[in-house]
Amino acid sequence: MASPMASCLICSRTTSRKYCEYHHKSYDKLASEYVTWKRALGEMSWEDYLRKLLELQETGSSIKDVIAKELGIP
Numbered sequence: 001m002a003s004p005m006a007s008c009l010i011c012s013r014t015t016s017r018k019y020c021e022y023h024h025k026s027y028d029k030l031a032s033e034y035v036t037w038k039r040a041l042g043e044m045s046w047e048d049y050l051r052k053l054l055e056l057q058e059t060g061s062s063i064k065d066v067i068a069k070e071l072g073i074p
Contacts, residue, residue, distance in 0.1 A: 023065065030066060
């Protein structure tokens with residue numbers, strides 16, 4: 001049975017998940033890099049990690065969109 005179609009929570013593209021294909025890739029990248037950051041910098045919460053990335057100039061706009069949604073920032 002196919003998943004019901006919905007809209008991406010960020011851009012309103014049609015998706016069967018929380019995020020569209022593009023924002024889902026950004027979320028996956030955030031999740032995989034979280035492990036790397038914790039290994040390098042020591043234990044940190046998911047929220048602290050996201051906030052640190054949000055401050056970095058190098059963080060791309062798609063990643064920042066996902067971070068804002070995950071943190072509940074309008």
